[in-house]
Amino acid sequence: MEKKNIDWSNLGFGYVQTDKRYVSTYKDGAWDDGVLTEDATITMSECACVLQYAQTIFEGIKAYTTADGRIVTFRPDLNAERFANSAARMEMPVFPKDRFVDSIKQVVKANEAYVPPYGTGATLYIRPYMFGINPVIGVKPATEFQYRVFTTPVGPYFKGGAKPITIRVSDFDRAAPHGTGHIKAGLNYAMSLHAIVDAHNKGFDENMYLDPQTRTKVEETGGANFLFVTKDNKVVTPKSPSILPSVTRRSLMYVAQKYLGLEVEEREVLFDEVKDFAECGLCGTAAVISPVGKIYDHGKEICFPSGMEKMGPTITKLRETLTGIQMGTIEAPEGWIVEV
Numbered sequence: 001m002e003k004k005n006i007d008w009s010n011l012g013f014g015y016v017q018t019d020k021r022y023v024s025t026y027k028d029g030a031w032d033d034g035v036l037t038e039d040a041t042i043t044m045s046e047c048a049c050v051l052q053y054a055q056t057i058f059e060g061i062k063a064y065t066t067a068d069g070r071i072v073t074f075r076p077d078l079n080a081e082r083f084a085n086s087a088a089r090m091e092m093p094v095f096p097k098d099r100f101v102d103s104i105k106q107v108v109k110a111n112e113a114y115v116p117p118y119g120t121g122a123t124l125y126i127r128p129y130m131f132g133i134n135p136v137i138g139v140k141p142a143t144e145f146q147y148r149v150f151t152t153p154v155g156p157y158f159k160g161g162a163k164p165i166t167i168r169v170s171d172f173d174r175a176a177p178h179g180t181g182h183i184k185a186g187l188n189y190a191m192s193l194h195a196i197v198d199a200h201n202k203g204f205d206e207n208m209y210l211d212p213q214t215r216t217k218v219e220e221t222g223g224a225n226f227l228f229v230t231k232d233n234k235v236v237t238p239k240s241p242s243i244l245p246s247v248t249r250r251s252l253m254y255v256a257q258k259y260l261g262l263e264v265e266e267r268e269v270l271f272d273e274v275k276d277f278a279e280c281g282l283c284g285t286a287a288v289i290s291p292v293g294k295i296y297d298h299g300k301e302i303c304f305p306s307g308m309e310k311m312g313p314t315i316t317k318l319r320e321t322l323t324g325i326q327m328g329t330i331e332a333p334e335g336w337i338v339e340v
């Protein structure tokens with residue numbers, strides 16, 4: 001397989017059109033067989049439900065080349081499960097989980113020339129999504145849907161080492177109590193756009209959202225879950241019904257316990273106890289884990305002992321172990337690595 005002539009190590013995180021994508025249509029109560037197509041455009045009614053009422057959900061997964069040259073994805077069954085939960089909550093038909101995993105494999109295979117070689121740090125980002133496409137003007141769910149998967153090559157998340165970031169406690173909320181924070185819906189991101197632009201304008205990298213009801217407990221950022229390390233080396237992650245269950249965070253908690261022998265806790269985390277933690281990181285598919293050096297809270301600063309120069313020791317170990325599992329240099333738990 002001849003690879004595309006791309007400067008893999010200098011790719012950013014942007015959309016690069018690849019050759020093929022997958023489309024399946026839901027109509028009259030059933031999904032069609034689905035096809036790979038070269039057409040990267042979508043034509044729809046001006047009154048499509050997704051355009052008027054934001055009925056849309058998505059997933060994010062990576063394909064990459066392992067040390068021994070296989071093209072693989074990481075735990076796509078968990079994305080299939082989460083996508084099904086998102087669909088159900090948004091009154092959308094579930095795309096069968098086995099077909100979800102199969103469609104990902106098809107699209108990656110069809111775009112093999114865009115899967116970055118091992119060692120570049122780059123990956124092929126996979127974006128499955130679904131939206132209501134028929135005209136809807138009186139508020140109700142659509143009856144026709146498209147499920148699609150496209151891919152785009154993305155560069156290494158950290159160019160020249162992972163520098164700790166500075167985040168701020170947000171005065172905006174990302175999810176309402178009893179709302180949609182736990183599903184991967186476009187509407188949650190629409191909610192966060194103003195907050196992130198405002199954070200960037202004020203010199204912060206990300207927003208830390210607290211629970212919207214009491215503003216006393218840590219939830220997550222706009223697109224990543226929190227992991228904390230206590231001074232006695234326990235790994236703690238917040239528990240809340242409005243946090244999106246990150247595949248990366250769940251995998252890191254497993255790695256902490258089973259590979260590194262650390263104590264782990266998933267529990268409510270009060271903002272008041274954050275100042276006592278030794279390390280803080282943000283978990284998601286794109287970065288695996290990015291270190292947080294400082295949290296700004298309305299004029300006060302929390303500075304983690306790990307500092308602003310490099311990742312703390314436990315987060316470094318967690319990151320190295322999980323990326324080793326993903327790249328095939330450390331033995332993976334059964335079913336985590338799925339060959340394309």
Ligand SMILES: *Cc1c(COP(=O)(O)O)cnc(C)c1O
Pocket residue numbers: 060184220221222223224225244245246247248249283284285286
């Ligand atoms: C996608 C997402 C994450 C990260 O989940 P992964 O499965 O690890 O990529 C975290 N928070 C939110 C709000 C997300 O949408």
